[in-house]
Amino acid sequence: MHAKTDSEVTSLAASSPTRSPPRRPLYYVQSPSRDSHDGEKTATTSFHSTPVLSPVASPPHSRHSSSTRFSKKDHSHSLKPWKQIDVIEEEGLLQGDDHRNGLPRRCYFLAFVVGFLLLFSLFSLILWGASRPMKPKISVKSIKFDDLRVQAGSDATGVTTDMITMNSTLKFTYRNTGTFFGVHVTATPVELYYSDIVIASGDMKKFYQSRKSQRLVSVAVMGNKIPLYGSGASLSSTTGMPTVPVPLNLKFVLRSRAYVLGKLVKPKYYKTIQCSITLDPKKLTSPVSLKKSCTYD
Numbered sequence: 001m002h003a004k005t006d007s008e009v010t011s012l013a014a015s016s017p018t019r020s021p022p023r024r025p026l027y028y029v030q031s032p033s034r035d036s037h038d039g040e041k042t043a044t045t046s047f048h049s050t051p052v053l054s055p056v057a058s059p060p061h062s063r064h065s066s067s068t069r070f071s072k073k074d075h076s077h078s079l080k081p082w083k084q085i086d087v088i089e090e091e092g093l094l095q096g097d098d099h100r101n102g103l104p105r106r107c108y109f110l111a112f113v114v115g116f117l118l119l120f121s122l123f124s125l126i127l128w129g130a131s132r133p134m135k136p137k138i139s140v141k142s143i144k145f146d147d148l149r150v151q152a153g154s155d156a157t158g159v160t161t162d163m164i165t166m167n168s169t170l171k172f173t174y175r176n177t178g179t180f181f182g183v184h185v186t187a188t189p190v191e192l193y194y195s196d197i198v199i200a201s202g203d204m205k206k207f208y209q210s211r212k213s214q215r216l217v218s219v220a221v222m223g224n225k226i227p228l229y230g231s232g233a234s235l236s237s238t239t240g241m242p243t244v245p246v247p248l249n250l251k252f253v254l255r256s257r258a259y260v261l262g263k264l265v266k267p268k269y270y271k272t273i274q275c276s277i278t279l280d281p282k283k284l285t286s287p288v289s290l291k292k293s294c295t296y297d
Contacts, residue, residue: 124265135269136183136209136256140172140294142287143221143250145279150235150242155227162232163225166192166200170221170250171287172273175214182210183256183269190219190252192277195231199223204252221250242281250275250290272297 145168153163170190176183185207192200200223209215228235235242256269275294 134178176209193249246279
């Protein structure tokens with residue numbers, strides 16, 4: 001190649017137009033609107049009028065820091081209000097659920113308790129009412145005197161009087177008419193009176209009678225050297241055996257208790273039994289019928 005002479009270089013320089021330095025493009029940063037509903041960075045707002053150097057012309061450090069600062073600021077401005085709104089809405093929903101669901105649950109629980117108590121009370125009342133007519137039936141059959149003696153003696157204080165000794169057995173039937181329940185039966189002491197003086201007594205053993213069943217009950221009624229205090233003048237004799245009929249009265253109370261519904265429904269039945277007895281010394285050791293001689297109250 002031929003070297004260019006100074007004249008050629010000068011002519012080329014004079015012929016070529018003068019070139020101006022390249023123009024730097026301007027960039028504008030778009031700020032997101034606060035009224036945006038999706039939190040995105042892009043929004044239709046007015047542009048900042050301050051020009052920013054192009055990425056090519058700006059130093060790398062300043063370009064990175066400025067973009068990071070703008071993005072963090074915009075993100076925080078766009079997300080903070082929506083986080084607070086979401087939390088408030090969730091709390092409102094939870095409180096609304098509590099108000100809607102809390103009251104009906106309490107009402108259901110109270111209604112269940114009240115309904116259960118009413119049904120249970122009604123059921124117990126029906127059972128109690130059904131058990132009232134099912135009273136037990138008692139029938140005194142007879143009494144047998146095995147031994148009877150009247151002799152002179154003295155009481156605990158040393159007073160001389162006639163003393164009576166008696167040994168007898170009372171029999172009666174007890175029938176439980178209940179269809180659904182059994183009964184527990186007890187009784188007061190069975191007492192024999194002569195002229196308002198208890199001359200003999202006996203205790204009945206308590207028992208349980210199942211539903212729709214009956215039994216024959218025997219009670220030993222005895223008295224040993226009971227003072228008569230002048231009332232036995234007509235009973236005394238040389239043989240120690242009364243020679244005339246002896247009027248006696250028998251009295252006791254039967255108590256029956258049924259457990260219809262455990263211990264919650266337990267009807268009670270009381271029966272006061274009184275019998276008028278005429279003791280004939282000639283028929284001693286023979287049963288005396290009491291079927292028509294007793295009252296039941």
